[in-house]
Amino acid sequence: MNIVRTLTLRHLKENKGRTVVTILGIIVAVAMITAVFVGMSSLLNVTGQAMRNITGDYDFSTYTETTDTLKIKNESELKKVGFGYDYDYTIVPQSKVKNPENVTTYLRTYDSNCLDMIMTSKFEGKLPTNENEILVQKSYIDDNKLSWKLGDKITLEIGKYYDKTTKEEKFADEAVVGDIFKKHETRVVTVTGIMTDDIATQIYSQNIIFGQNGTASKDNLSSIDIYGKLKNVHINATKQIDNILKKYGVADYCNLNTEYLLSQGALAINDITAILIVSIIIMLIIIITASVMLVYNAFSMSLTDRIRYLGMLASVGATRKQKRNSVYFEGAFLGMIAIPLGIFFGIIGIYITLNVVINRLADANALSGMDKIDSILSVPVWSIISIIVFSIITIFISAYIPARKSSKISPIDAIRQNDSIKLKAKSLKSSKLIRKIFGYEGEIANKNLKRNGKKSRLIIVSLTISVVLFISVNYFCSMLTNQVGGFEKEPYQVEVAVQYSNAENLDKALAKENNVKDKYSITACYIQQLKSNKDKYLDYMNSKYKNKYKEELCMRLHLVDDKYFDKLCKDNNIDKSKYYGKNLLALAVNSVGDKSEGDPVFKDSVKNYGLYCDQSDLYAGGFIDDSIYEDNYKLEGHILSEENNIHIGDFIKYDENDPMFTMDDNSEITMFAPMTEYLKVTNNKPSNMTITYGYVTDDSKKLVKTLEDISDNYGVEYISNIEMQQQTTDSVKFTIQVFLYGFITLITLITLFNIVNTISTGTAMRKREFAMLRSVGVSKKGFYKIVCLESLLYGIKALIIGLPLSLLISYGMNVSLGSAGYPFRPDIMIYLIVVVAVFLIVGLTMFYAVNKIKKGSIIEALKEDID
Numbered sequence: 001m002n003i004v005r006t007l008t009l010r011h012l013k014e015n016k017g018r019t020v021v022t023i024l025g026i027i028v029a030v031a032m033i034t035a036v037f038v039g040m041s042s043l044l045n046v047t048g049q050a051m052r053n054i055t056g057d058y059d060f061s062t063y064t065e066t067t068d069t070l071k072i073k074n075e076s077e078l079k080k081v082g083f084g085y086d087y088d089y090t091i092v093p094q095s096k097v098k099n100p101e102n103v104t105t106y107l108r109t110y111d112s113n114c115l116d117m118i119m120t121s122k123f124e125g126k127l128p129t130n131e132n133e134i135l136v137q138k139s140y141i142d143d144n145k146l147s148w149k150l151g152d153k154i155t156l157e158i159g160k161y162y163d164k165t166t167k168e169e170k171f172a173d174e175a176v177v178g179d180i181f182k183k184h185e186t187r188v189v190t191v192t193g194i195m196t197d198d199i200a201t202q203i204y205s206q207n208i209i210f211g212q213n214g215t216a217s218k219d220n221l222s223s224i225d226i227y228g229k230l231k232n233v234h235i236n237a238t239k240q241i242d243n244i245l246k247k248y249g250v251a252d253y254c255n256l257n258t259e260y261l262l263s264q265g266a267l268a269i270n271d272i273t274a275i276l277i278v279s280i281i282i283m284l285i286i287i288i289t290a291s292v293m294l295v296y297n298a299f300s301m302s303l304t305d306r307i308r309y310l311g312m313l314a315s316v317g318a319t320r321k322q323k324r325n326s327v328y329f330e331g332a333f334l335g336m337i338a339i340p341l342g343i344f345f346g347i348i349g350i351y352i353t354l355n356v357v358i359n360r361l362a363d364a365n366a367l368s369g370m371d372k373i374d375s376i377l378s379v380p381v382w383s384i385i386s387i388i389v390f391s392i393i394t395i396f397i398s399a400y401i402p403a404r405k406s407s408k409i410s411p412i413d414a415i416r417q418n419d420s421i422k423l424k425a426k427s428l429k430s431s432k433l434i435r436k437i438f439g440y441e442g443e444i445a446n447k448n449l450k451r452n453g454k455k456s457r458l459i460i461v462s463l464t465i466s467v468v469l470f471i472s473v474n475y476f477c478s479m480l481t482n483q484v485g486g487f488e489k490e491p492y493q494v495e496v497a498v499q500y501s502n503a504e505n506l507d508k509a510l511a512k513e514n515n516v517k518d519k520y521s522i523t524a525c526y527i528q529q530l531k532s533n534k535d536k537y538l539d540y541m542n543s544k545y546k547n548k549y550k551e552e553l554c555m556r557l558h559l560v561d562d563k564y565f566d567k568l569c570k571d572n573n574i575d576k577s578k579y580y581g582k583n584l585l586a587l588a589v590n591s592v593g594d595k596s597e598g599d600p601v602f603k604d605s606v607k608n609y610g611l612y613c614d615q616s617d618l619y620a621g622g623f624i625d626d627s628i629y630e631d632n633y634k635l636e637g638h639i640l641s642e643e644n645n646i647h648i649g650d651f652i653k654y655d656e657n658d659p660m661f662t663m664d665d666n667s668e669i670t671m672f673a674p675m676t677e678y679l680k681v682t683n684n685k686p687s688n689m690t691i692t693y694g695y696v697t698d699d700s701k702k703l704v705k706t707l708e709d710i711s712d713n714y715g716v717e718y719i720s721n722i723e724m725q726q727q728t729t730d731s732v733k734f735t736i737q738v739f740l741y742g743f744i745t746l747i748t749l750i751t752l753f754n755i756v757n758t759i760s761t762g763t764a765m766r767k768r769e770f771a772m773l774r775s776v777g778v779s780k781k782g783f784y785k786i787v788c789l790e791s792l793l794y795g796i797k798a799l800i801i802g803l804p805l806s807l808l809i810s811y812g813m814n815v816s817l818g819s820a821g822y823p824f825r826p827d828i829m830i831y832l833i834v835v836v837a838v839f840l841i842v843g844l845t846m847f848y849a850v851n852k853i854k855k856g857s858i859i860e861a862l863k864e865d866i867d
Contacts, residue, residue, distance in 0.1 A: 008329055027338045028746055031349060041378045044378070053120050061257070064253075075244055082117050082227040083224055092105070092156070131210050131213070135208070152191045155188050156186070236266075283743070284390065295395060296401065335392065456794075473747055494694070522694045557671045584677050586647070587648075588651055791843040
């Protein structure tokens with residue numbers, strides 16, 4: 001080992017504190033880089049296994065109506081090809097021929113390759129191998145009260161149904177009692193397998209599947225499904241699949257198993273890939289920026305501390321290359337220790353995190369296909385290589401500028417160190433105001449900052465970047481969390497849509513249920529523009545909202561019963577009588593986001609203009625009966641058109657204690673109107689209306705079961721267990737929060753290491769300066785006052801730059817990424833925490849470093865030649 005490297009290692013050993021802090025910083029940075037790559041790889045791995053269980057173990061599927069394309073099975077680029085055959089025939093158990101409803105199903109037969117690829121979830125028994133063996137859905141057996149079990153011999157009728165009047169052929173799921181069944185054949189089959197949880201076959205109503213021991217008969221064959229799996233999945237796998245299918249003339253009907261392909265490395269697939277790559281790039285930029293800042297400051301301080309001996313080496317013949325390589329060697333040495341440790345701790349950390357997150361998602365039923373997950377953690381070779389490469393790049397960028405500076409050190413200048421202070425007397429002048437407020441100690445502290453030049457600027461820049469990183473990343477994370485939790489938690493657990501004419505009867509039926517505690521009328525529709533032309537509505541908005549709402553305005557109109565509406569009017573001192581007339585008027589909350597009254601969206605002039613929603617929005621809101629929609633496609637007279645539009649009558653206060661106000665998305669303007677007036681204005685009949693209720697209950701599953709049992713008697717159109725959906729949403733939100741706030745924590749650690757390292761090193765290098773102050777009689781109190789004021793000035797200067805810059809970056813993210821419902825409102829508490837933290841960290845670090853210096857001898861410190 002040459003003398004330069006020996007001296008470098010000795011220097012690192014002598015400055016153990018700085019070396020340890022630098023290594024810890026690099027370890028955290030590498031751990032974060034590891035978390036990005038291993039986390040991405042593991043998530044793709046879990047997603048791929050889940051999608052394999054949900055959709056099947058194939059890369060693509062397509063279909064054809066001619067057997068000529070079966071030649072694809074000989075394609076050399078495909079690992080496996082399977083065929084599923086669909087026939088025009090329907091099948092039904094012999095005992096049920098007279099009553100085809102529900103029990104009738106389609107005739108499908110799959111070969112062994114196809115069954116291997118689609119049967120990836122749990123099933124009992126074995127796969128069928130010929131046309132006389134079948135797989136059956138357990139739900140099909142249970143729903144139709146069949147007694148089938150494994151090994152049973154079943155007689156099936158195979159044929160077609162025809163309408164009793166028109167004599168037209170009918171599909172299997174359209175057959176009803178009275179239709180004519182013409183039998184093609186009777187087949188006795190054996191139940192070899194029962195599908196208990198095969199999502200792929202359930203989705204396509206594949207209730208009964210026959211085996212196939214050869215090429216299927218062409219007789220009444222309607223189509224052939226082709227399933228294929230590539231030998232090697234690479235980044236351009238989708239293009240490869242397209243070329244293969246074009247070769248055999250079946251590219252037009254291709255269906256890619258997208259998530260499964262993505263998990264295997266087919267990155268050039270769709271917008272999901274683009275979002276994933278952009279997210280990874282953003283995270284890597286933030287991590288590398290924070291890491292470079294930390295390691296660069298460490299190398300810069302190290303270089304300042306080594307200027308004298310590098311100059312001496314230059315005087316005895318050391319070349320520029322050798323001096324430059326001494327800094328690179330320091331980086332390489334620290335990297336050899338920190339990179340393996342960073343990878344190790346990163347893998348451990350992401351393994352624990354993924355286990356917690358995925359188990360939480362699985363418990364909330366937020367993830368399907370988790371029953372046969374082999375492993376969660378995935379650490380492929382490419383991820384390790386990527387981690388090492390990015391870690392080396394980070395260290396190299398950090399060391400590059402200090403290395404160049406070291407190569408230019410002149411022997412004479414280094415020995416004399418005459419470039420350590422290059423200041424004129426004029427530049428050291430201090431404001432009289434500082435002297436008046438803080439005394440001579442304040443003046444000394446201010447001059448110290450100016451005298452230290454680059455060292456002081458380095459500390460201020462480090463603090464500034466740390467402030468900007470923490471606030472910006474925190475705001476970005478809070479934006480993403482808000483987007484996921486855009487809907488407030490609903491105050492009810494079960495949602496039911498029922499015909500308006502049957503609503504009262506349903507209430508009476510449920511009154512017997514002690515399980516129902518309360519009920520909310522949550523019927524609503526969306527209004528997306530004003531009556532005037534496309535962009536005219538912007539004239540009625542306050543200026544800060546015009547840019548956000550130039551694409552779309554979203555308002556949610558709640559139709560409530562008269563009693564509740566009258567209460568709203570009373571609570572807001574509004575005359576209710578004007579809301580019961582010829583025109584439909586509504587009460588509106590004039591705010592979005594956090595519903596702040598001091599930030600109105602509309603000017604009062606908006607009350608003079610009408611609002612309306614189009615029929616698709618109204619139908620989607622559950623206002624129109626299906627029969628009306630099918631018989632009268634235009635829905636004339638049943639929508640809020642430009643002729644019978646709605647006006648805002650008055651603005652009301654947002655009531656956070658009223659659940660009706662908290663149901664809407666943060667991006668929506670909440671409105672209320674009486675149901676009776678809506679019916680009158682739109683000429684709608686109660687029998688044609690569908691209204692939605694939200695029921696409060698302690699046992700949502702029990703209430704849903706009760707509603708399902710009585711739904712046919714009361715015109716119930718849909719039932720939804722909101723509690724289960726909310727658990728899924730909460731789990732997804734929890735997942736995002738774990739990753740985002742874990743990211744914030746690690747970034748904070750890096751910036752903390754950086755601040756402590758920079759300040760403690762900078763203070764330790766001022767032994768001579770502090771010894772001189774002590775030697776001329778500065779008291780202990782005055783000495784601490786100087787240190788305290790220096791800390792204060794460092795913090796003030798960093799915050800003066802960092803806080804406005806953080807605000808600007810956060811505002812830019814809000815404009816580019818935020819939705820209309822999230823007007824820019826910085827979190828004042830975060831800013832206060834940052835201000836306190838900066839002064840606390842700087843103060844404690846400086847006092848710690850100074851206390852160490854004070855223990856030394858004044859004489860020894862003054863004899864030192866280093867600055």
